Amino acid sequence: MSSDLNSDDIKKYLPQFLSGGSQSELFSCLRDFPKNIDQRFYSDVVLSIDSVVQGDGLSELLFVEWKSLRFNKAPAIVLSNSCDISEENPRYTMPFACYCPIISFTKYLQKLKDSGIDVNNLEKDIKAQRMTSMFYLPKGQNLVEDKIVLLDRVQSCPNSNEQKQNAKKLFSLSNYGFYLFLLKISIHFTRIRDGIDRISIAT
Numbered sequence: 001m002s003s004d005l006n007s008d009d010i011k012k013y014l015p016q017f018l019s020g021g022s023q024s025e026l027f028s029c030l031r032d033f034p035k036n037i038d039q040r041f042y043s044d045v046v047l048s049i050d051s052v053v054q055g056d057g058l059s060e061l062l063f064v065e066w067k068s069l070r071f072n073k074a075p076a077i078v079l080s081n082s083c084d085i086s087e088e089n090p091r092y093t094m095p096f097a098c099y100c101p102i103i104s105f106t107k108y109l110q111k112l113k114d115s116g117i118d119v120n121n122l123e124k125d126i127k128a129q130r131m132t133s134m135f136y137l138p139k140g141q142n143l144v145e146d147k148i149v150l151l152d153r154v155q156s157c158p159n160s161n162e163q164k165q166n167a168k169k170l171f172s173l174s175n176y177g178f179y180l181f182l183l184k185i186s187i188h189f190t191r192i193r194d195g196i197d198r199i200s201i202a203t
Helices: 008-011 020-032 106-115 119-128 162-166 177-188
Strands: 057-065 070-078 098-105 132-136 147-148 155-158 170-172
Touching: 020 177, 057 155, 057 162, 098 106, 106 119, 106 155, 106 162, 119 132
Parallel strands: none
Antiparallel strands: 057 070, 057 170, 070 098, 098 147, 098 155, 132 147
């Protein structure tokens, strides 16, 4: 992700449902990116909402450990679209909520250091949101330290799962944090230039 964004280009992709004041605030934050990845990432208003929405951080959800096939509990960020997991929307079958694990940024870097890897440039790239498979979360709200989301470790549980319903909210993203989150998951999951020619073959 680059901070060299033209102001008109940014405005074209701002959420249109935001009020004028919220749009201006979001634009101001994006203009200063990535020097302002701080408390502005989070929203106390959304944190107080009872329902879980896309981009919320939850205290613990189940993850399978593939080597042992055991389940462990870990903090997670909700990946599913808010409408898809809203209990107000009727469904013919039970929807599943997708989520990714949240891990300690410090412990991640230390593990790499212990393996003999120079992490100086990597640390800067992660904090600037340049790593396509990770989403950096600065310390804030109920996060007592910097964290990273591993976007390539997606799992899911039934939307009615009791564990999900009882999990404590760790954070809720602001318009600014949510916009960057959507950009990151769009880049990680849906960028179209994969270098593969998918030409149709007539049979």
